[in-house]
Amino acid sequence: MMNQQRREFIKKTAFGVLAGFGAASGLVPAFSLEKTILPVWDETPVSGKIRWGMLIDTRKCKKDCQICVTACHHEHNVPHFKTRKDEIKWIWKNSYKNIFPTATDQFVTSDVLNRSFLALCNHCVDAPCTRACPTEATFKRWDGIVAMDYHRCIGCRFCMAACPYGSRSFNWQDPRTAIHDPSLAYPTRQQGVVEKCNFCSDRLVRGLQPACLEACPEQVFTFGDLNDPQSDIRMLLETTVTMQRKPELGTKPSVFYII
Amino acid sequence: MKNSKLFWTITIFSFVLFGLFNLFRQGEAETPKVPAPPQVAIDSTKCIAPADSMRANHMQVLYKWRNSSVRTGHRVHVAANGSRFEKSLNTCLGCHDNKLFCFNCHMYANVKPKCWNCHLSPMETP
Ligand code: SF4
Ligand code: SF4
Numbered sequence: 346m347m348n349q350q351r352r353e354f355i356k357k358t359a360f361g362v363l364a365g366f367g368a369a370s371g372l373v374p375a376f377s378l379e380k381t382i383l384p385v386w387d388e389t390p391v392s393g394k395i396r397w398g399m400l401i402d403t404r405k406c407k408k409d410c411q412i413c414v415t416a417c418h419h420e421h422n423v424p425h426f427k428t429r430k431d432e433i434k435w436i437w438k439n440s441y442k443n444i445f446p447t448a449t450d451q452f453v454t455s456d457v458l459n460r461s462f463l464a465l466c467n468h469c470v471d472a473p474c475t476r477a478c479p480t481e482a483t484f485k486r487w488d489g490i491v492a493m494d495y496h497r498c499i500g501c502r503f504c505m506a507a508c509p510y511g512s513r514s515f516n517w518q519d520p521r522t523a524i525h526d527p528s529l530a531y532p533t534r535q536q537g538v539v540e541k542c543n544f545c546s547d548r549l550v551r552g553l554q555p556a557c558l559e560a561c562p563e564q565v566f567t568f569g570d571l572n573d574p575q576s577d578i579r580m581l582l583e584t585t586v587t588m589q590r591k592p593e594l595g596t597k598p599s600v601f602y603i604i
Numbered sequence: 605m606k607n608s609k610l611f612w613t614i615t616i617f618s619f620v621l622f623g624l625f626n627l628f629r630q631g632e633a634e635t636p637k638v639p640a641p642p643q644v645a646i647d648s649t650k651c652i653a654p655a656d657s658m659r660a661n662h663m664q665v666l667y668k669w670r671n672s673s674v675r676t677g678h679r680v681h682v683a684a685n686g687s688r689f690e691k692s693l694n695t696c697l698g699c700h701d702n703k704l705f706c707f708n709c710h711m712y713a714n715v716k717p718k719c720w721n722c723h724l725s726p727m728e729t730p
Contacts, residue, residue, distance in 0.1 A: 389678040487677055494674050495722060529729070535721035550679070 396470075396489035397544055398571035398599040399555070400578050400587065401463050405563040408461045414438065416560030421543070422533045424516075424523035431523075433514040435542040436465040436557055447591050457604060463565070465557075466491060466512040466542040467590060467598030477507035483539075489571070489599060490544045500537040509594055513541045571599060651699070652683045663717070666693075693723055703727055 417436050418425070424433050441453060444462040472491045474483050482497035483504050505513045519536045527533075531547055534540050545555035553559070558566035569578035578601075581587075587601040651658060652665070669691035672678045681689045689695045697705070703726045710717065719725070 388680075389676050484675065492674070496670055496674070527724075529724065532722040532724065535718075 390487045392487040393489075394487075394572065396571040396599065397468065397549070398489070398569065398578055398601065399465075399544075399558075400567040400581055400601045400603065402565050402567070402603045403460055403462055404603060406461065406463060406565045407563060408459065410563075411438070413463070413557035413561045413565075417542075417555075417557050419526060420528050420556045421531045421547075422520075422524050422528055423540075424520035424533075425525065426518065426523045431517050433516065433520065433540060435540070436463060438463055445588065445590060447593060448588075462602070463557075464510065464512070464590070465600065466508075466544070467510055467596065467600045468544055470597035470599065471595060473507040473509065473596060474504035474513065477503040479503065486546070488546075488549075490546050492543060492546060493538075493540060495532075495534055495538050495540070498538040500539065502539060504539055509591055509596065513539050515539050650687065652681060652687075652689055652695075662696075666719075693719070697726055701726075 414436050417423070418434075421435060423435050426432055438461040441448075441457050441460065441462055444464050468489060468491045470489070472483075472485060475481075475485050475491060478484070479501060480497045480499055482494045482499070484492060484494065486492045500515065502515055505515060516534055516536050516538055520534050524533060545553070545557075548555060554568055555566070558568050567578045567581055569576035571578060573579060581603075582601060585603055588604055589598045589601055592598070653661075658665070669681065673691040679691050681691050681695075683689065705726070706717075706719075707727070720728075
């Protein structure tokens with residue numbers, strides 16, 4: 346175990362030195378558009394090997410805290426429109442009754458009723474949105490992420506009707522008019538496409554964890570590979586009782602909640 | 605001459621730093637939660653194909669790049685001569701850093717590609 350970790354570290358440090366040289370000698374472009382962070386994945390990933398998942402410990406989540414929401418929306422240039430109709434959201438908070446409307450428990454504790462619950466795209470295994478999409482703009486990736494290929498989206502909004510969790514938002518207006526603090530880390534969208542949480546696939550490819558997880562001061566999130574029995578998330582799922590949103594629909598969400 | 609001195613100073617300095625880092629890291633190594641991507645030597649000092657063929661075919665190249673990187677996750681382009689590039693607009697624009705590189709021709713030919721509807725165009729970056 347220890348040896349493996351040290352190997353990883355040495356590999357990384359050695360690469361850091363090389364990268365330093367690269368920048369000094371002009372090999373790596375010092376271009377500040379959407380930042381390219383090397384190294385990148387070399388091979389076509391094996392489909393189905395990894396299944397990314399997230400566990401949200403709602404006991405630790407502070408009711409009025411919006412830190413993760415702000416971090417995500419800033420990083421991904423999610424526009425901030427004031428009206429309900431135009432609202433775009435990748436991750437948001439709501440009450441127990443709204444997030445788990447079909448939960449059958451009768452006497453929910455007042456503590457739970459008072460908490461706020463995070464919601465985001467569940468990256469469902471059997472994702473109804475991918476079946477509804479006529480252009481395959483919404484598709485299941487090799488690593489379990491339900492991704493949007495914005496290049497292909499025609500804005501028909503079938504996926505929004507299909508998603509049982511309200512995870513998707515439509516750009517009725519040009520989103521760029523409502524991005525007040527643009528980030529160079531990710532492109533924007535354009536008017537007429539649907540958007541949603543991408544499980545930070547842009548960060549995973551750089552070896553980083555999701556932005557919400559990194560921003561949260563209360564360690565509410567656990568992120569990891571659901572196919573790996575040794576991962577933190579699987580260990581927690583093994584030892585804790587968890588819930589999913591509308592499990593009865595059979596979409597098999599990859600986002601789990603500790604209540 | 606000056607360059608080779610600088611080179612050696614940097615080399616030696618890096619190795620010393622590297623050593624120090626490892627000393628301090630002994631106790632507190634942590635497992636990375638998300639696997640670090642394997643390293644690929646990426647060279648952005650030359651074009652991926654001769655200028656003539658790029659002038660005629662860059663749209664097809666970009667189309668293939670966006671499909672294979674977004675949809676299959678294959679993010680490295682291997683050129684005919686074996687050199688490797690990340691499939692990214694940044695790979696192109698890192699070298700062609702004249703802000704009007706795309707716009708000059710596109711305006712002349714009156715073509716309106718949609719790239720910059722979402723991606724930040726060179727005109728919009730500092
Ligand atoms: S939560 Fe909605 S948008 Fe996300 S994968 Fe499931 S059906 Fe699709
Ligand atoms: S709005 Fe876009 S992503 Fe959604 S179903 Fe239509 S084409 Fe697919």
